[in-house]
Amino acid sequence: MDRVAQQYMGSFERVYNERLRKPRATFSAQNTEKALNRLPTIKLDHLRRMTDNTGNRRARGFQRAELPEGYSTDDNARALIVAILLEELGSSSAKGSLDLAARYLAFSGWLSIQQPGASETA
Numbered sequence: 001m002d003r004v005a006q007q008y009m010g011s012f013e014r015v016y017n018e019r020l021r022k023p024r025a026t027f028s029a030q031n032t033e034k035a036l037n038r039l040p041t042i043k044l045d046h047l048r049r050m051t052d053n054t055g056n057r058r059a060r061g062f063q064r065a066e067l068p069e070g071y072s073t074d075d076n077a078r079a080l081i082v083a084i085l086l087e088e089l090g091s092s093s094a095k096g097s098l099d100l101a102a103r104y105l106a107f108s109g110w111l112s113i114q115q116p117g118a119s120e121t122a
Contacts, residue, residue: 051100055107071107080104
């Protein structure tokens with residue numbers, strides 16, 4: 001074995017022996033199902049305010065968003081993920097999440113027709 005390899009092996013052996021003598025604290029996660037019961041009720045007010053008939057608007061106060069510059073593919077994709085996950089949770093506070101998901105999906109479809117390849121750059 002060459003010198004560098006021996007140094008690496010010595011380093012690994014020192015760390016291994018150190019961990020045997022003084023183990024690190026182990027990570028223990030809470031049961032997620034129990035933790036979900038303690039979460040506050042989800043409110044979609046802000047997401048709904050940021051969504052119009054076209055999709056999720058970029059934050060611009062109360063100005064009307066212009067197509068397509070007033071909308072972000074990334075923002076609509078993230079909003080779509082949130083809406084779908086809320087629907088999967090089956091939470092009563094997620095009422096209307098499928099309607100939101102349909103809007104975000106429609107925007108993505110519209111953009112792909114209007115500007116082929118735009119989803120990679122928008």
